[in-house]
Amino acid sequence: MTTLTTAGTVTGPSAPAAVVASTPTGAQVELRGIVKEFPGGHRALDAIDLTIRPGEFLALLGPSGCGKTTALRVLAGLEAATSGTVLIGDADVSTTPARSRDIGMVFQSYSLFPHMTALANVEFGLRMRRVGADERRRRAGDALEMVGLGGFGGRYAHELSGGQQQRVALARALVTEPRLLLLDEPLSALDARVRVQLREEIRRIQLDFGITTVFVTHDQEEALAVADRVAVMRAGRIEQIASPEELYSRAATPFVAEFVGSSNRIRGVVRDGFAELCDARLPLVDPSFEEGDAIVFVRPEDLRFGDTGIPVDVVSTSFLGSYRRTTVALEDGTVVRVQHAAATVPEVDQRLFLQFAGAPVAVSAWES
């Protein structure tokens, strides 16, 4: 584990995003049967069970109101669970106040103390732990160096950009060397370029420290890019926990298939472990799926245009930089999106032929 006392020397190249920390030293974190009900009866968390491995970077992904931030706040001790157990390491911290949980947290909104300089902000956690002035200053300075803001210690929050403020917040969260790092949509207020830059930096630092990290986001690209595992949440429950690759290619539920990435819903029939749709026969991820009419979820990139295949009419087409996405209509009126090379430019109302180039990502029973 890299410690912050030597963090000023951590200047290595960015680590690949999907590499698991080689020396995980963070704590294991466990949520057991966590229920959170707000006054008025709204159940934000519905018996959540979740185990986060030591040194793991776990993303909690889901739409607004799915309970991901509530789960993080319960973990942080900022919200008390209605029932259930929170374990950090071997310790049951369900009733431990936030200030005693030994966590670091970065918030969605800028949370630097406006009346303090960047250095004083980073020092704050050490001051609470009664670290001596000299060591405090040195460690806070090292932490600012670590996030690339060594020369910004004397600045106040209003003198820093949004990205710089979140970097200082990250340094402040890490300087106390917590057992657990919690990130509550820390990039959502930043512009696209800074988001990508900072998320890679967060990942690099997380790998350097081997700290167990929970990252809440509603941005699937962000979650897939940095996390070791992603937990997709919906209506207070976890729909699926898996690696980004598995989540994308083997969605456990139609919701995951549609929320993570983009999917087409095409009506078909399940028979003998295959999905039959539009004269094509595609292997199922779960061959045991019940036979009968079904909705099959196919990624736009698993479809292509060819000289033969299913006849479709072009509805619209959009240029998206390195690729193009074209919306076509099947003969029964079903609308399907196809992702293809930008060089191919279909015209509206043009008759094309569609072919399947990959397996369905998920299947659900047909409900008429």
Added chain:
Amino acid sequence: MSASNRLHDIHPGPTRTTRWVIVGVIGALFLIPIVAMIEFTLRKGLGGGYDFSRWAAVFGGQLTGEYKPIFTGLGNSLILAVATVAVMLVLLVPTMVLVRIRFPQLQRVLEFVCLLPITIPAIVIVVGLAPVYSVIARMFGSGVWTLAFAYGVIVLPYAYRSIQTNLAAVDVVTLSEAARSLGAGWPTILLRIVVPNIRRGLLAASFISVAVVLGEYTIAALLNRVNLQTSLVIVSKADPFVSIIFALLALVFAFVLLLAIGRIGRSPRQKASS
């Protein structure tokens, strides 16, 4: 033609002349009584003519025993001002912060309670307070400082507004959560995180409380306590000139306080541009 010009044509603002007339009328409304007070203090007597002898007497320390109530009242009012600000800060600030952070659903109730005293005439408050003060007198004695409890109530509307305006501009919820996650307890959060960020609101609330206390007469008079205003009334019966001088000085002091509030209430950007 720009949209703002069109809007101006449809709803033209007051002309320059109208604006000056309004300023002149309102200014006269304030200035005439003050000028009259100053003129009154400069009169030599029935013989006519003006001089500064009474002002010289006040500032030259030549006031004798008959004016002693003014100094007693002034001292009492200053004690009351300090005690009232202390009561207000100790009770109101933590309550407002707690409601903001932990019990936001009580925000409306707190606002209603804090603004209530402004709608109740002081005489009515005194009628209600009289039996309460008989208990207070038994518990704490009848020292003048005990009036600070009543004054703490009458300054609530002004203090609440000043603090609330500042509090609403700071994301105290996130700041307090950040501090908690870093290991801070509630007293630390209040004193080291929240208070420095609402300093301007607290100063404004304190100054306006001092101004209210220095001008308060009804409660002190009806509860038989001596403060600046009651002593001015007593002295005015023997020497109305000196009592008016002290009334003017109190007015200037309050004016300076309000100017100070205006200065500290300006944003850093406004300060930089001036």
